Amino acid sequence: xxxxxxxxxxxxxxxxxxxxxxxxxxxxxxxxxxxxxxxxxxxxxxxxxxxxxxxxxxxxxxxxxxxxxxxxxxxxxxxxxxxxxxxxxxxxxxxxxxxxxxxxxxxxxxxxxxxxxxxxxxxxxxxxxxxxxxxxxxxxxxxxxxxxxxxxxxxxxxxxxxxxxxxxxxxxxxxxxxxxxxxxxxxxxxxxxxxxxxxxxxxxxxxxxxxxxxxxxxxxxxxxxxxxxxxxxxxxxxxxxxxxxxxxxxxxxxxxxxxxxxxxxxxxxxxxxxxxxxxxxxxxxxxxxxxxxxxxxxxxxxxxxxxxxxxxxxxxxxxxxxxxxxxxxxxxxxxxxxxxxxxxxxxxxxxxxxxxxxxxxxxxxxxxxxxxxxxxxxxxxxxxxxxxxxxxxxxx
Numbered sequence: 001x002x003x004x005x006x007x008x009x010x011x012x013x014x015x016x017x018x019x020x021x022x023x024x025x026x027x028x029x030x031x032x033x034x035x036x037x038x039x040x041x042x043x044x045x046x047x048x049x050x051x052x053x054x055x056x057x058x059x060x061x062x063x064x065x066x067x068x069x070x071x072x073x074x075x076x077x078x079x080x081x082x083x084x085x086x087x088x089x090x091x092x093x094x095x096x097x098x099x100x101x102x103x104x105x106x107x108x109x110x111x112x113x114x115x116x117x118x119x120x121x122x123x124x125x126x127x128x129x130x131x132x133x134x135x136x137x138x139x140x141x142x143x144x145x146x147x148x149x150x151x152x153x154x155x156x157x158x159x160x161x162x163x164x165x166x167x168x169x170x171x172x173x174x175x176x177x178x179x180x181x182x183x184x185x186x187x188x189x190x191x192x193x194x195x196x197x198x199x200x201x202x203x204x205x206x207x208x209x210x211x212x213x214x215x216x217x218x219x220x221x222x223x224x225x226x227x228x229x230x231x232x233x234x235x236x237x238x239x240x241x242x243x244x245x246x247x248x249x250x251x252x253x254x255x256x257x258x259x260x261x262x263x264x265x266x267x268x269x270x271x272x273x274x275x276x277x278x279x280x281x282x283x284x285x286x287x288x289x290x291x292x293x294x295x296x297x298x299x300x301x302x303x304x305x306x307x308x309x310x311x312x313x314x315x316x317x318x319x320x321x322x323x324x325x326x327x328x329x330x331x332x333x334x335x336x337x338x339x340x341x342x343x344x345x346x347x348x349x350x351x352x353x354x355x356x357x358x359x360x361x362x363x364x365x366x367x368x369x370x371x372x373x374x375x376x377x378x379x380x381x382x383x384x385x386x387x388x389x390x391x392x393x394x395x396x
Contacts, residue, residue, distance in 0.1 A: 085112055088378045088393035091362025092371035093224035095148040097129050097167060098122065103366045104129065105378060105392060106148060106224070108140065112396075116140045118155060120170060123366070126380065126390045130170030139163070147185035147225035149192045150206045156182040162194060164209060174209035178202055184227060186220035193220045222265075228362045234264045234317045236273075248272065248291045256284045256296060260313045262322070269294055269342055271322055273313035281309035283326050287345060294345070299324050299338050301350025306330070308358075317342065318365040321383060325372060327358045334358060337372060339386060349386030353379050356395050 016034045090107030097104040097120045104123040110116040115134040122129055136157060138144065143158035152173060153165040160178040165171060180196035187193065191212050192204040201220075203212035222230040229236045239250045239259055247261055247270060258272035269287040276282045282304040286296035300307045308327040315324045322340045334355040339348045353372055361373035369389065370381040377393030 085394040086110070087112060087376040087396075088373060089116070089361060089376065090146065090373065091226050091228055092364045092373050092378050093146065093148050093153075093226070094123070094364050094366055094371065095167060095224055099168070100124075105371060105380075106153060107373070107378070108135070108146065108226075109393070118146065118153060118165065118170070120153075121392050123369070123380075126378075126392045132165055132170050132172075143181055145182040145185055145226055147223050147227075149185060149187050149223050150190075152192065152206050154185055154192060154194075156185070156194060160196065162204065162209070164192075164204075164206075173207075176204065176209045176211075185223060185225055187223050188214065188218055188220050195220075224364070226362070228314070231316065231364060233266070234262055236313075236315070237261050237263055245270075246290050248288060248293070251277065252291065253286050253288075253293055253296065256286060258286065262315045262317055264317055268320070271315065271317070271342070272296075273315055273324070275309045280305055282307065283309050283313070283324070285315075285322070285324055285340065287342060294343075297340070297345060297347070299326050300336070301338050301347055302336070306333075307336075314360060314363055316363045316365040316370070318383065319367055321348070321365075323363065323365055323370050323383070325353070325360060325363060331358055335360070335372075335374070337370065337381065337386070339370075339383070351381065351386040351388075353381070353388075354395065 013033045016032050087110045088107055089110055093106040094103040095106060096102065102123050105121040108116055109119045117132045117134050119131040120129040121127065138157035138159050139155050141158050145156045147154045148167065151167045153167055154162060156162045158181055160180050160182065161175060162178055163175045164173040166173050178194060178196055180198050180200065182194055183197045184195040188203060192206055194202045201214055203214040205212055222232050222235060224232065237245065237260065242249055242261065245263060248258065251257055253272060255277055256274050257277045258274035260273045262271040262273065269289055272286040272288060274284055276284055283299035284296060285299050287294040298304050306329055308329050311327065315322060320342045322342045324338050325335055326338065327335050332355055335353045335358055336350060337353055338350045341348055357374045359375040361375065364371045365383060368383055370383050372379045372381065376396045377391050379391055380389045381387065382389055
């Protein structure tokens with residue numbers, strides 16, 4: 001055989017018998033197992049012994065991965081089966097952690113079937129900057145919320161306990177009990193604001209967590225958070241809010257049913273997200289100025305009938321560029337991203353993110369990159385070209 005795979009951990013290796021020396025680079029994610037040339041009958045047993053060693057090593061590394069958290073995250077695609085398998089399982093939150101002026105990535109991470117924590121990763125290469133201690137079960141569930149506000153990373157569990165960490169170091173800063181489950185986190189005038197499910201608003205001092213009285217109807221702007229429907233600079237709304245915002249109704253745009261809309265906080269077009277209303281279901285996007293349609297197009301840049309229209313409409317917007325993910329009908333073909341010029345409607349690029357999963361944890365965009373999170377990893381893609389720069393976490 002020229003290559004072998006460990007059936008336990010998935011690690012793939014090239015078998016090098018020393019026949020053809022080469023300077024070609026080793027494919028990403030593969031190791032080299034060097035064995036003696038097959039000059040005698042013992043060669044097959046040497047190869048089998050090497051494969052058996054790989055299986056044992058893979059089993060050990062897999063066991064260690066489930067027993068111990070990762071201490072770092074590789075800047076490029078990590079080698080499967082080597083060291084702890086770290087998963088990134090959150091909507092990417094972007095903030096300057098290390099003070100270099102570029103956005104870094106913050107979010108919940110874990111080891112498979114093991115403990116979970118919050119970690120920060122350098123936005124240039126994906127290397128881990130810091131990680132918190134293990135989170136409680138209540139802080140990892142679907143009712144929990146995470147956000148970055150001012151110089152704090154806030155984690156609020158399903159029981160209403162808010163834990164603050166220092167943005168630079170990840171060290172615990174303070175904690176406070178809110179007395180109710182969290183709904184939203186935002187930034188007031190120099191204060192952290194937590195909205196709870198009873199519609200109460202709790203003002204917290206960033207330095208100490210001390211309660212602060214909030215002015216009635218005080219503005220509270222979106223922050224990087226685990227909430228998928230808003231981000232600094234825009235929010236996603238459902239069709240029930242269209243009339244209030246002066247947007248076209250659900251079926252007002254010819255040939256399209258718009259179920260959601262991305263509404264930037266500044267001037268410029270709004271973006272309707274939905275599906276083709278006649279014929280086969282295909283994802284569509286349209287830009288509008290109030291109720292005037294500026295442009296519309298199908299989202300897929302490949303044969304639309306090979307794609308899947310069902311699921312929640314996601315999108316992200318930055319610097320006049322709109323990025324929309326979509327799935328393929330064939331699960332083995334995974335997910336793609338399409339990028340449009342928001343003003344002109346021109347498709348700038350359309351790329352395949354991966355062939356691993358159709359589960360999305362959320363999407364965030366900076367001035368230079370798209371951060372698309374799946375079930376276990378974040379794919380960091382150039383906003384300008386659509387090229388993959390690096391990955392945080394481990395593909396499963």
